[in-house]
Amino acid sequence: MYEFVKGEGIYLYNKTGNSFIDLISGIAVNNIGHNNPFVTKAIKEQVDRYSHQMVYGEYIIAPQVELAQELAKHLPEQLQKFYFLNSGSEAIEGAMKLAKRHTRRTKIVAMKNAYHGSTSGSLSMMSNEYYSKAFRPLLPHIYFMDFNDIHSLDIIDTETAAVFLEPIQAEVGYIPATLDFLTKVREKCNETGTLLIFDEIQTGIGRSGKLYAFEHYQIIPDVLVSAKALGGGMPIGAFISSHEIMQSIVDNPILGHITTFGGHPVCCAAGNASIKYIIENKLLNSVSKKEKLFRDLLVHPKIKNVTGKGLMLAAHLDSFEEVERTMQRCIERGVIIDWFLYNQNALRISPPLIITEDEIKKVCEILLIALD
Numbered sequence: 226m227y228e229f230v231k232g233e234g235i236y237l238y239n240k241t242g243n244s245f246i247d248l249i250s251g252i253a254v255n256n257i258g259h260n261n262p263f264v265t266k267a268i269k270e271q272v273d274r275y276s277h278q279m280v281y282g283e284y285i286i287a288p289q290v291e292l293a294q295e296l297a298k299h300l301p302e303q304l305q306k307f308y309f310l311n312s313g314s315e316a317i318e319g320a321m322k323l324a325k326r327h328t329r330r331t332k333i334v335a336m337k338n339a340y341h342g343s344t345s346g347s348l349s350m351m352s353n354e355y356y357s358k359a360f361r362p363l364l365p366h367i368y369f370m371d372f373n374d375i376h377s378l379d380i381i382d383t384e385t386a387a388v389f390l391e392p393i394q395a396e397v398g399y400i401p402a403t404l405d406f407l408t409k410v411r412e413k414c415n416e417t418g419t420l421l422i423f424d425e426i427q428t429g430i431g432r433s434g435k436l437y438a439f440e441h442y443q444i445i446p447d448v449l450v451s452a453k454a455l456g457g458g459m460p461i462g463a464f465i466s467s468h469e470i471m472q473s474i475v476d477n478p479i480l481g482h483i484t485t486f487g488g489h490p491v492c493c494a495a496g497n498a499s500i501k502y503i504i505e506n507k508l509l510n511s512v513s514k515k516e517k518l519f520r521d522l523l524v525h526p527k528i529k530n531v532t533g534k535g536l537m538l539a540a541h542l543d544s545f546e547e548v549e550r551t552m553q554r555c556i557e558r559g560v561i562i563d564w565f566l567y568n569q570n571a572l573r574i575s576p577p578l579i580i581t582e583d584e585i586k587k588v589c590e591i592l593l594i595a596l597d
Contacts, residue, residue, distance in 0.1 A: 227556065232259025235577045235584060237561065245556065246588055248576050249563045253395075253427045253537065256454040257502050258577040264457040267498035271491045280309075280488050281480060288493035295500050296465070299436050301445050306471040309463045309488030313426035313452030314342025316462035317389075319482050320448050321346050323464065324387035324420045326481060327473035331365075334381055334388045334419075336372040338567050340396040341389060341424055350389055353567060372397075373406045381413045387420040387448070392438040395427040398541065398568035399533030407444045420447040420470070426462075427537065430454035431503050431578055434512035434535035441534070457499025459492040508578045512536055518582055519574065522589035527596045538574040540592075545569035554595035560588055 229237040229245070235258055236244045250256060257264065271288060278286055293307040310316045325331060335341070335350035342348070349364035351357045370377040372394055381388055388410060394400045414421040423446035428438035430451070435441055437449065447470060452462035474481030503509065512535045520531055523540055530541040542548055548564050551572060555562045563573040576588070 234258040234260075235580050244559060246560045246576070246584065248555075248560055248588060249573055250454075250575050250577050251458075252453070252563070252573075253432055253575050254453045254456075255458055256430050256432060256578050257457065257499055257508070258579045259458070261457070261499070261502065263502045264495050264498045267494045268459070268491055271494035274490075276491055277486065277489065280485070281483060286488065286490055286493070288490040288497065289488045292493040292497040292500075295497050299500075299504070300449075300465070303445050303447070303467050304449050304465045306468050307463055307465050308471070308482065309461060309493065310484055311460055311487050311489075312342075312462045313424075313450065314344045314347050314462075315484070315487070316426070316450045316452055316464045317341045317347040317350075317424065318344055320389075320422050320450050320464040321387070322482055323448060323466065323470065323474055324422065327470050328386040328418065328420060330384055330386035332368065332382075332384045332386055333364075333366060334368050334370055334385055336390045336394065337369045338372065338397040339389070339391055339394060339424070340566055341426075356566075372400070373403050375406055375409045378409055378413045381410070381417055381419055383417050385417060385419040387422050388414055389422045389424060391424045391426075391428065392442065393428050393433060393534055393537065395537070396566035396568070398539040398565050398571040399537050399573075401438075401532075401534050402442070404442055407442050411444050414447070422446055422448040422450065424450045426450060426452040427575075430500065431509050431512065432535055432537050432575065434509060434516070436500075436503075436509065438534070454499070455496050456492045457495040457502075459489075459495040461489070461492040461496055462487075503578065512578060515580065515582065515585060518585050519589065522586065523592065525593050525596050532571075533574075536575055536578060536580070539565065539568070539571040540574060541568075541571045542596075543570065548572060551592070551595045555591060558591045558595065560591050560595075562592070 231238040337352040349367045352369045370380045425437050449465040532539045
């Protein structure tokens with residue numbers, strides 16, 4: 226076990242002062258690194274003003290408004306209404322309720338091998354029985370289709386409230402959707418009056434090289450779910466949609482979705498600062514170049530394939546035993562790396578966006594040595 230007492234940039238430090246490169250960003254959270262001074266300043270300034278207030282809408286909470294305004298500048302007109310929550314799982318729950326309320330339907334379609342969280346609703350959309358069967362009964366009327374399979378679209382029909390999918394499936398080893406698949410799903414949802422909901426909890430806030438991965442495809446969801454890096458290291462989640470769709474949870478019942486701490490002022494201040502830092506420092510501009518460098522350097526007989534996009538990559542090996550050995554050898558050499566929930570034969574590579582080319586070269590050298 227390792228105990229880290231300090232973080233700075235892409236590094237974590239233990240009690241004896243040894244440094245470790247964080248190659249997983251706290252699972253796609255610390256996109257601008259640890260202890261970013263711009264975010265830390267925003268947190269401290271907000272703490273000095275106030276922390277918690279009632280968030281049901283009776284009062285204006287300036288950090289919420291500012292975060293929404295900053296996000297809105299970078300999102301299409303169909304995604305301009307925000308509901309802030311505490312986490313990705315909670316945002317998924319809110320999106321499920323929104324879809325049912327808006328469409329007045331109960332059927333939900335999810336992708337096989339998707340991961341949307343561990344609360345009961347999100348767990349219901351987990352096709353892998355190993356993780357879900359111990360907690361049954363879960364939500365009814367959940368149906369699964371194969372990711373990237375246009376031949377399974379018939380499962381989406383006029384009884385379907387929503388289709389949930391990740392533009393880049395995360396826990397199976399960072400597998401991007403094909404343009405053809407997303408196009409066909411979007412068309413099918415339009416035909417059947419079904420809401421298309423993109424879970425961009427891991428892909429969001431720059432990890433794919435765009436602020437959100439749907440921008441690569443130019444296919445706009447009806448609802449966008451965001452979390453993880455959205456808070457700049459602080460806990461936050463959100464579901465985002467149009468004014469028309471969001472109005473569905475305003476009444477009947479009143480306060481159709483409520484939260485005590487969602488959109489916490491300190492978390493919103495941190496998130497706003499993080500997004501501004503990414504945009505102002507043009508971090509998105511270098512992501513594809515850094516991806517290419519990783520791909521060019523990660524050449525080894527034990528690496529069967531590298532999948533993913535941007536700085537969310539998976540190096541596929543032969544076995545979990547090899548993954549375990551490599552992880553242990555890496556951390557012994559000062560690199561923190563991890564595996565995937567549904568793909569134990571792959572190594573997760575998702576460093577902070579601020580990683581430099583020299584640091585990428587260093588990381589890849591250590592990884593190749595570990596494989597040897």
